[in-house]
Amino acid sequence: MIQVRDLHKQFHSLQVLKGISLTVEKGKVVVVIGPSGSGKTTLLRCLNALEVPTSGTVQIGDVKLDFSQKPDRSRIPLLRRQTGMVFQSYNLFPHMTALQNVMEGPVTVKKEDPRKVQLKASAILAKVGLADKVDHYPAQLSGGQQQRVGIARALAMDPQVMLFDEPTSALDPELVGEVLKVMKELAQEGMTMIVVTHEMSFARDVADEVIFMDQGVIVEQGPPEQIFRQSREERTRQFLQHLQVRD
Amino acid sequence: MFPNNLFENPERLNRLIDIAQSSFLPLVKGALLYSITIALVSFAVGLIIAVLTALARISGIRPLVLIARIYVSIIRGTPLLVQLFIIFYGLPSLGLRIDPIPSAIIGFSLSVGAYSSEVIRAAILSIPKGQWEAAYSIGMSYTQALRRVILPQATRVSIPPLSNSFISLVKDTSLAAAITVPEMFRKAQEIVASTYEPMLLYIEAALIYWLICFLLSILQDRIEIRLDRYV
Numbered sequence: 001m002i003q004v005r006d007l008h009k010q011f012h013s014l015q016v017l018k019g020i021s022l023t024v025e026k027g028k029v030v031v032v033i034g035p036s037g038s039g040k041t042t043l044l045r046c047l048n049a050l051e052v053p054t055s056g057t058v059q060i061g062d063v064k065l066d067f068s069q070k071p072d073r074s075r076i077p078l079l080r081r082q083t084g085m086v087f088q089s090y091n092l093f094p095h096m097t098a099l100q101n102v103m104e105g106p107v108t109v110k111k112e113d114p115r116k117v118q119l120k121a122s123a124i125l126a127k128v129g130l131a132d133k134v135d136h137y138p139a140q141l142s143g144g145q146q147q148r149v150g151i152a153r154a155l156a157m158d159p160q161v162m163l164f165d166e167p168t169s170a171l172d173p174e175l176v177g178e179v180l181k182v183m184k185e186l187a188q189e190g191m192t193m194i195v196v197t198h199e200m201s202f203a204r205d206v207a208d209e210v211i212f213m214d215q216g217v218i219v220e221q222g223p224p225e226q227i228f229r230q231s232r233e234e235r236t237r238q239f240l241q242h243l244q245v246r247d
Numbered sequence: 248m249f250p251n252n253l254f255e256n257p258e259r260l261n262r263l264i265d266i267a268q269s270s271f272l273p274l275v276k277g278a279l280l281y282s283i284t285i286a287l288v289s290f291a292v293g294l295i296i297a298v299l300t301a302l303a304r305i306s307g308i309r310p311l312v313l314i315a316r317i318y319v320s321i322i323r324g325t326p327l328l329v330q331l332f333i334i335f336y337g338l339p340s341l342g343l344r345i346d347p348i349p350s351a352i353i354g355f356s357l358s359v360g361a362y363s364s365e366v367i368r369a370a371i372l373s374i375p376k377g378q379w380e381a382a383y384s385i386g387m388s389y390t391q392a393l394r395r396v397i398l399p400q401a402t403r404v405s406i407p408p409l410s411n412s413f414i415s416l417v418k419d420t421s422l423a424a425a426i427t428v429p430e431m432f433r434k435a436q437e438i439v440a441s442t443y444e445p446m447l448l449y450i451e452a453a454l455i456y457w458l459i460c461f462l463l464s465i466l467q468d469r470i471e472i473r474l475d476r477y478v
Contacts, residue, residue: 080385089377091375091380091381095400104395108387109386109387110386137476154384157386
């Protein structure tokens with residue numbers, strides 16, 4: 001489903017990604033962990049070209065972009081159509097209701113019939129537990145509710161892959177659960193997901209594979225039991241220890 | 248003694264009331280037919296110019312940025328009255344003769360375009376980057392993101408400063424009197440020429456301008472309340 005080859009990303013003189021290669025099978029949930037500045041968010045943003053990689057290739061579904069040559073900008077929207085993105089700060093459209101937020105992609109981008117889209121969007125909002133909030137504006141919703149609208153908005157485009165960029169980091173602790181629950185349900189339905197998060201319990205319970213990144217490289221990857229219990233790398237152990245101390 | 252004179256001289260008082268009454272309708276007509284109409288048309292055209300100029304400024308494409316900057320600099324750096332004179336009295340010497348009303352509309356539109364482009368540019372830049380990213384992430388193009396996500400929010404931010412611009416513009420239409428547009432202020436001048444009552448007529452014109460601007464500021468409040476419903 002996803003193939004990343006030798007991905008590099010440089011901001012001026014700062015090398016953020018130093019050759020990332022990654023394969024994700026359809027229906028798998030990959031959780032990316034690592035200290036801040038490790039490049040995990042940049043990796044996620046390179047997958048839908050919100051950041052344009054300096055070099056390397058990204059393939060999602062049948063869309064393949066080679067950034068080593070001069071990238072064909074007209075194909076970037078194709079890549080984005082394969083992916084749904086959920087942001088740390090939700091980034092809902094504040095001038096639209098929850099329903100309008102979810103309908104916006106299918107109606108404006110895919111030019112689908114608004115009446116049909118409305119039914120579909122209502123159904124998705126009901127699925128994330130917001131059937132009674134469809135006509136609320138983002139400002140009238142809690143953080144957890146906003147983030148669930150964010151997930152619904154991404155799902156409405158029928159993406160092949162869902163990308164989550166620290167989806168619960170901006171939430172009050174008591175609101176984290178409702179968002180993780182929706183994400184778990186998605187995983188159970190077989191959605192391919194890449195999740196950047198600090199929620200180690202989510203990684204432990206839901207991930208098929210955990211990737212530990214540090215300083216722009218993948219230090220270690222494997223099933224959660226292996227990463228959390230018997231990590232081979234000293235850096236991984238240090239990072240996890242540091243988390244446990246904090247918990 | 249002017250005030251004493253006035254009240255000891257009922258004939259003069261009656262004459263003033265007469266002139267005030269008979270001039271009111273022509274003045275209001277001049278305001279509605281010309282001042283406000285010219286202001287509305289110029290503002291609409293000016294806003295289109297302003298959005299395009301703002302987009303050129305933030306495009307990062309050098310020639311576009313340069314053209315936008317030069318345009319804004321020239322319009323902001325020269326008096327509106329001088330611009331109107333150049334368009335109406337100057338261009339004919341190059342063989343380009345433009346009627347008074349179109350001349351006024353061109354001058355005012357260019358002026359609104361330059362001043363408001365800065366307002367709109369600031370408003371667009373004030374929208375968080377995450378809004379662009381969210382729009383792109385659901386597959387939108389630049390134009391779609393701008394039209395559906397950014398400009399609607401930028402509009403809300405720019406209503407107060409743009410209302411200011413519009414109110415200024417309504418008053419600035421009085422400058423069109425100097426290029427023979429028969430708007431309210433020119434009407435007032437004409438009536439002064441035949442009645443020799445400058446104080447009365449100019450105060451009357453001032454009051455009508457004030458009334459119009461007062462109504463506009465009420466309208467502004469309503470628009471702001473309507474646009475603020477989601478924040």
